Amino acid sequence: MRKVYSKITSIVGNVITVKASDVAYEELAEVKTSWGTSLAQVIKLEGDVVSLQVFSGSRGISTDDEVRFLGQPMRVAFSQNLLGRIFDGSGQPRDKGPALTDNLIEITGPAVNPSKRIIPERMIRTNIPMIDVFNSLVVSQKLPIFSVSGEPYNELLARIALQAEVDMIVLGGVGLKYDQYMYFKNTLESSGALNRSIFFVHTAADPIVEGLMVPDLCLAVAQEFALGGKEVLVLLTDMTNFADALKEIAITMEQVPSNRGYPGDLYSQLARRYEKAVDFEGAGSITVLAVTTMPGDDVTHPVPDNTGYITEGQFYLRAGRIEPFGSLSRLKQQVNDKTRQDHRAIMDGMIQLYAQYKETGEKKAMGFRMSDWDRKLLKYGEIFESEMMDLSVNISLEKALDKGWKILAECFQPQETSFRSELIEKFWPKSF
Amino acid sequence: MITVVFSGNIIQNEVGYVISKEHRLMAEVIRINSNIAYMQVFEDTKGVKVDDTVEFSNQMLSVQLGPGLLGQVFDGLQNPLPVLAKKHGFFLPKGAQEGAINMKTKWHFSPLLDPQNQTVRKGMPMGYVQEGIFKHKLMVPFTFDGDYNLEKIADEGDYPADQTIAWLKNSRGQTFELSMVFSWPIKVPIQIYKQKFLPQEPLTTKIRLIDTFFPVQKGGTYCIPGPFGAGKTVLQQLTSRYAEVDIVIIAACGERAGEVVETIRKFPEIKDPKTGRSLLERTIIICNTSSMPVAARDASVYTAATIGEYYRQMGLDVLLLADSTSRWAQAMREVSGRLEEIPGEEAYPAYLESRIAEFYERSGVIEAIDGEKGSLTIGGTVSPAGGNFDEPVTQSTLKVVGAFHGLSRDRANARRFPSIDPLDSWSRYQGFIDQEQLERAKKVLHKGNEVNQMMKVVGEEGTSMEDFVVYLKAEFLDSVYLQQNGFDPIDASTSLKRQQYVFNKVCRVLDFDFSFDQKPHARQSFYQIRQIFIDWNYKEFESQEFKTQESRIDNFLNEFNKPEQLKINK
Structure with missing residues (x-):
C-alpha cells in the first residue's frame, strides 16, 4: 500500500502541490475529494514539493483531501475488446460497457528508431480526387487538415474514416462538441464501421487536462495494434484545442511563453505525438490525420505553423473544398509514380493552369478585358472546381485522371499546356 | 532539467549520468551555482526521483573520431x-548507449x-x-x-x-x-x-x-x-x-x-x-x-x-x-x-x-x-x-x-521548384558564369516581374508589346532554366558544363529581338519555344537526342522572323 498524503499546500489553476517523498516524475496519483476521485500526474519535483496536474480540475479540492501516489505512470488497457468501444480522456468508458483493466501499457513510450523505419510506399485510396490525384495519402503519413471553424472538417474526417482502405480507426476527440461526437458515432455506427473503431473522446464539457491525454491514449493503443500487424488510421480532432490545453498548463506553471502565450516546447510536444506515425517493417502501420483549426484563418498562428513543420504536408479546407494551393502531401512522390504514367503530369499541369485561372479571375474582378486565353482559363477553372474539387465527387483515381484529360481537352489545345509531348500523344482525348 | 547537489569539482559542460532504477540517463552540466549543478538530461525524465544518484564522468560532451564513421x-x-x-528492436529505449566506432x-x-x-x-x-x-x-x-x-x-x-x-x-x-x-x-x-x-x-x-x-x-x-x-x-x-x-x-x-x-x-x-x-x-x-x-x-x-x-x-x-x-x-x-x-x-x-x-x-x-x-x-x-x-x-x-x-511560398504554391525566390535571394560568392551575362538575365527577371505586377493593375491590353515580351522572356527563363524537375533522373542534376551550354542558349532567346503584332501570337510562340526547351532538359547531355532537340531550338529562332513563318500553325 502506497503512502497517502493529506496536506495540499497550494492550489493554482489545475495544479496542486503536496509535500511527499519517493515520488517519480510523471507518476500518477489519485486525489480523493468530496466530489469524487480524480487522477493527477506529477509534472514537477522540487525537493519534497511535488506539483500535480489534476485531470478533473482543481475545483472543489479541499486542502485536507487525500492524495495517494500510484507508483506508476499513466497506462491504458490494451486488448481486442477495445474495438467498438468509446472512452473518455482518462481512459474510462464513456459507453455503457465495462471498464478494462487487464494488460496495461504505458501511454508515452520511447521513440521509434529512425533506422528501423522504412520508406513509405503504399498509397491509401480515399476516392476523393483532391486527395488521391493531387495529394495522395500514404501509409504512415501524418497529415493535418487546416481549416477554420465552421468548415465541414469533421464530415471530411468521417468520410475518410469510412472510405479509406485501412484495418481499423482510432478516433481521438479533444474538446469535441457533443453534437460532433454524436455525429461521428452515428455515422460510423450506421455504416457498420464502429466495430473496427475505437473512440477516445474528450468533449468540450470535460475537464481540460483530460484532453491532453487523448492523443497519447489513441497513439499508444494504435501502436500496439500496429505492432500486431494492423493498418491503423488515427483521426484526431481538434489539435488546436490540445495545444490550448498545453498553453493553459504552461501558464499555470509560470513558464516563459514564447509566441502568443504558447510554451516554447510546443513544437516538440506536437512532434512527439505526430511522429508516432510509422510503418513497422513486418508488422502494421499508423497513419495520422488531424484537424487543426486555424484561429482567424491565420496559418502563421503558432499551432498550424508548428504543425506544418512537423507533418508531412497539409490539407487546407476552405469553402467546403480541399484547396489545391498550399495543400500538399509530401509523400505523394513515393507513390504516384507507381499508379499511372500520367498521374504526376496531370497533378502538376492541372494545378498550374488552375493557378493561372485564379490570376485571371482577379483581373476579371478588376474589370479588365478578357483575352481569348483568359476566357479559356475561366472556362477551365469553373469545370475544374465543379468536377474535381467538389468534395462530393467520389471516383477512383483512374477515373479521376481520365476526367482530368477530358477537362483539359474541353478547354485547351495540347500545346497550350506544358505537358511532355509523349504524354499528350498517349492520353490527350482524340475526339476533341 | 534537473538540479544536482555535488561535492568535489565539476566542469561546465561536463557529462554526468542520472541513475534512475535500471537506466543510466546521460546529462550535461549547463549551469553551476555554489554546490548546485543544473543539468540538462538527454533523455525522457519520466520516472526520475528526487534523491537519485548522479555520476560525473569528468569529461565534456565529446565525440569519438577515427576510421569507420x-x-x-x-x-x-x-x-x-x-x-x-x-539490440533493442523498433524503439529507442531510455539510456541505451553504444560506441560510435566498431572496434572489431x-x-x-x-x-x-x-x-x-x-x-x-x-x-x-x-x-x-x-x-x-x-x-x-x-x-x-x-x-x-x-x-x-x-x-x-x-x-x-x-x-x-x-x-x-x-x-x-x-x-x-x-x-x-x-x-x-x-x-x-x-x-x-x-x-x-x-x-x-x-x-x-x-x-x-x-x-x-x-x-x-x-x-x-x-x-x-x-x-x-x-x-x-x-x-x-x-x-x-x-x-x-x-x-x-x-x-x-x-x-x-x-x-x-x-x-x-x-x-x-x-x-x-x-x-x-x-x-x-x-x-x-x-x-x-x-x-x-x-x-x-x-x-x-x-x-x-x-x-x-x-x-x-x-x-x-x-x-x-x-x-x-x-x-x-x-x-x-x-x-x-x-x-x-x-x-x-x-x-x-x-x-x-x-x-x-x-x-x-x-x-x-x-x-x-x-x-x-x-x-x-x-x-x-x-x-x-x-x-x-x-x-x-x-x-x-x-x-x-x-x-x-x-x-x-x-x-x-508563392513559388511553391505555383509548383515552381526549386522554389528559391530569384528576386530576393543573394550570394556574395563569385559563380562560374560570366558576370555581365548573368546580370542581363537577372535584369530580365526583375523587369519581367515589374511588368507582371503592372499588368495586374492595368491589364494585358494596357501593356506595351515591348514590356509584354520582356514579361514572356522572364517567364520563359523561369520555366526552362530556374525550374528544375528534381524527380527526373536527368533534369535533377545539371553539370556545370551543361549549365554553361544551356544558359548560353537561354540567353540567346533572351537577347533575341522578337517582333510580334499581337499578344496571343507572342504568347503562343513563347509556349512553343518553352515546350522545346523543356523537352531538351530531359535529354541526356551531348546525346544524339540532345543535339536533335537543340537543332529544333535553333531552327525555331532562325526561322522566326521570316515573314512566311509568322503564322503559327495549330
Whole structure:
C-alpha cells in the first residue's frame, strides 16, 4: 500500500502541490475529494514539493483531501475488446460497457528508431480526387487538415474514416462538441464501421487536462495494434484545442511563453505525438490525420505553423473544398509514380493552369478585358472546381485522371499546356 | 532539467549520468551555482526521483573520431542507430548507449612516419588506413598540446581501431599509447591548421538556380530559410545527392524521421557519379529527429560540425547540411526557458546570435599541418515561424552566411521548384558564369516581374508589346532554366558544363529581338519555344537526342522572323 498524503499546500489553476517523498516524475496519483476521485500526474519535483496536474480540475479540492501516489505512470488497457468501444480522456468508458483493466501499457513510450523505419510506399485510396490525384495519402503519413471553424472538417474526417482502405480507426476527440461526437458515432455506427473503431473522446464539457491525454491514449493503443500487424488510421480532432490545453498548463506553471502565450516546447510536444506515425517493417502501420483549426484563418498562428513543420504536408479546407494551393502531401512522390504514367503530369499541369485561372479571375474582378486565353482559363477553372474539387465527387483515381484529360481537352489545345509531348500523344482525348 | 547537489569539482559542460532504477540517463552540466549543478538530461525524465544518484564522468560532451564513421547513422550523441536497432528492436529505449566506432573491424594501417626520434605535434598524420575511397589519416590527437617524441610506431598491417599504433613521449618522460580513435569535445572548434583561406572554388550543387544565379563556394556558408512546404528538405536532399564534394554530413536536427529514412534507405543503392561507389560511403547521417529527446538536438549540430572538421583535417572537401537550424535554436530556447533566463526576442535567449555565428564560423578552407587543403561548407535550413523572415533565427543567420537562398511560398504554391525566390535571394560568392551575362538575365527577371505586377493593375491590353515580351522572356527563363524537375533522373542534376551550354542558349532567346503584332501570337510562340526547351532538359547531355532537340531550338529562332513563318500553325 502506497503512502497517502493529506496536506495540499497550494492550489493554482489545475495544479496542486503536496509535500511527499519517493515520488517519480510523471507518476500518477489519485486525489480523493468530496466530489469524487480524480487522477493527477506529477509534472514537477522540487525537493519534497511535488506539483500535480489534476485531470478533473482543481475545483472543489479541499486542502485536507487525500492524495495517494500510484507508483506508476499513466497506462491504458490494451486488448481486442477495445474495438467498438468509446472512452473518455482518462481512459474510462464513456459507453455503457465495462471498464478494462487487464494488460496495461504505458501511454508515452520511447521513440521509434529512425533506422528501423522504412520508406513509405503504399498509397491509401480515399476516392476523393483532391486527395488521391493531387495529394495522395500514404501509409504512415501524418497529415493535418487546416481549416477554420465552421468548415465541414469533421464530415471530411468521417468520410475518410469510412472510405479509406485501412484495418481499423482510432478516433481521438479533444474538446469535441457533443453534437460532433454524436455525429461521428452515428455515422460510423450506421455504416457498420464502429466495430473496427475505437473512440477516445474528450468533449468540450470535460475537464481540460483530460484532453491532453487523448492523443497519447489513441497513439499508444494504435501502436500496439500496429505492432500486431494492423493498418491503423488515427483521426484526431481538434489539435488546436490540445495545444490550448498545453498553453493553459504552461501558464499555470509560470513558464516563459514564447509566441502568443504558447510554451516554447510546443513544437516538440506536437512532434512527439505526430511522429508516432510509422510503418513497422513486418508488422502494421499508423497513419495520422488531424484537424487543426486555424484561429482567424491565420496559418502563421503558432499551432498550424508548428504543425506544418512537423507533418508531412497539409490539407487546407476552405469553402467546403480541399484547396489545391498550399495543400500538399509530401509523400505523394513515393507513390504516384507507381499508379499511372500520367498521374504526376496531370497533378502538376492541372494545378498550374488552375493557378493561372485564379490570376485571371482577379483581373476579371478588376474589370479588365478578357483575352481569348483568359476566357479559356475561366472556362477551365469553373469545370475544374465543379468536377474535381467538389468534395462530393467520389471516383477512383483512374477515373479521376481520365476526367482530368477530358477537362483539359474541353478547354485547351495540347500545346497550350506544358505537358511532355509523349504524354499528350498517349492520353490527350482524340475526339476533341 | 534537473538540479544536482555535488561535492568535489565539476566542469561546465561536463557529462554526468542520472541513475534512475535500471537506466543510466546521460546529462550535461549547463549551469553551476555554489554546490548546485543544473543539468540538462538527454533523455525522457519520466520516472526520475528526487534523491537519485548522479555520476560525473569528468569529461565534456565529446565525440569519438577515427576510421569507420563514414556511412554511419548516428543520433545526436553519436550512438549508432542501426546497432541500437539490432539490440533493442523498433524503439529507442531510455539510456541505451553504444560506441560510435566498431572496434572489431580491422583496418589496414600504413605508417607515414619513421620512429627515428621524430618530434610530432597535434594534428600531424602518423599513418593512414583506407576508409572506402579515402585515405583516412590517423593524426596525433588534437588534445595533445606541445611537442612529443614519437617512440615507436606499429608496422604496416591489419589492426582493430582500438589497438595501440603509436607510442609518444612528452618532455617530462611520460609515455602515451595511441590507438586509431580519440575523442574531442563537440562544442570546441578544431583549429589546428597552418592557415585559413577565403573560399574560392565553386561548390557545384548541380541545381541550376543555385550554381548559376546564387553560387556557393567550398568552405563557404549558406542558408535556406523557407516556410513549411516550400521544399527546403527536398532541396537539401538533392544537394546531398549531387553536390561535388568528398564527404556529405547530414544533420537532421529536430525534423521528421521520415526524411532521414529516405536517405538511409536509398543512398546505399545510388551510385556516386564521380566514384561509382554507393553514395552512403561518402555520407554520415546525424539524426536527432523531432520525436527524439530535445536536449540531444542541441548536441547534434555540434556533433556534425566536429566530425566535419575532423575529415577536413585530412584534406577533404566536406559539406555539412543542417536541417533545420531553427529546431536547434528552439532547443536552446527550451533549455534557456527552464533555466529561467531573461528571454530575448520571441523568448529566444540573448546569446542566440553569437551561438549561430559560432556555428557557421566553423566552416572554411584550411591548410592542414601537412600542407593539404581541406574545406568545410555549411548549409543550414531555417524554418521561420509563419514563413516570416523577420524573426530572430533567420536574421541572425543572414548576418553570418555568404549566400541566402530564400524559399517562397508563392513559388511553391505555383509548383515552381526549386522554389528559391530569384528576386530576393543573394550570394556574395563569385559563380562560374560570366558576370555581365548573368546580370542581363537577372535584369530580365526583375523587369519581367515589374511588368507582371503592372499588368495586374492595368491589364494585358494596357501593356506595351515591348514590356509584354520582356514579361514572356522572364517567364520563359523561369520555366526552362530556374525550374528544375528534381524527380527526373536527368533534369535533377545539371553539370556545370551543361549549365554553361544551356544558359548560353537561354540567353540567346533572351537577347533575341522578337517582333510580334499581337499578344496571343507572342504568347503562343513563347509556349512553343518553352515546350522545346523543356523537352531538351530531359535529354541526356551531348546525346544524339540532345543535339536533335537543340537543332529544333535553333531552327525555331532562325526561322522566326521570316515573314512566311509568322503564322503559327495549330
